[in-house]
Amino acid sequence: SFLKESLPTGHYSEPEKLEGRVIIAPLKKNEPIIESKLAPDSITTGGVSAVVTPGKRALAVKGDKVIGISGFINPGNRVDVLVTLTHPSTKMEITKLVLENIPVLASGTQMQENGKGDPAPVDVYTLEVTPEEGEKLALAASKGKLQFALRNITDAETVLTKGATIPKTLASLLMVTPKPEA
Secondary structure (H helix, E strand, O other), X not given: OOOHHHOOOOEOOXXXXXXXXXXXXXXXXXXXXXXXXXXXXOOOOOHHHHHOOOOOEEEEEEXXXXXXXXXXXXXXXXXXXXXXXXXXXXXXXEEEEEEEEEEEEEEXXXXXXXXXXXXXXXXXXXXXXXXXXXXXXXXXXXXXXXXXXXXXXXXXXXXXXXXXXXXXXXXXXXXXXXXXXX
């Protein structure tokens, strides 16, 4: 039960007004339902698939609390996707930015068996990608470890990177000693 003043703007207080609406974001028990948690009125079935932009695809990838920035990645956010893997020709571990400014459609937790055979929670992030981005994401998820970098919603700048290796990273951290003046 909430005080009338503490309810968020745009909340639904009459359950009958929600009949036939599709929820597109996780809801918690006793959480007020607001418009941003619902698909547009014209969408009556399909869940997440109902809000995927035509020509794009929803692709789910597994993560954990660290990868998911301790639960800060939510539907409506945008992320950059980085992968850490072994470079096939140099056999050196490398981290590379592979996708930028990718919309998050959904996030949630599923139970999966851990290495000891016990059930353990795994966070799952559903991202909206083009078919080509989907290929990169699927390959990165199957061959390496994913990391997500949360973006400011207004930041659409593209950044070209060369990737980070252990030697490059360690070299960048070395102190440069100024030359003595003559």
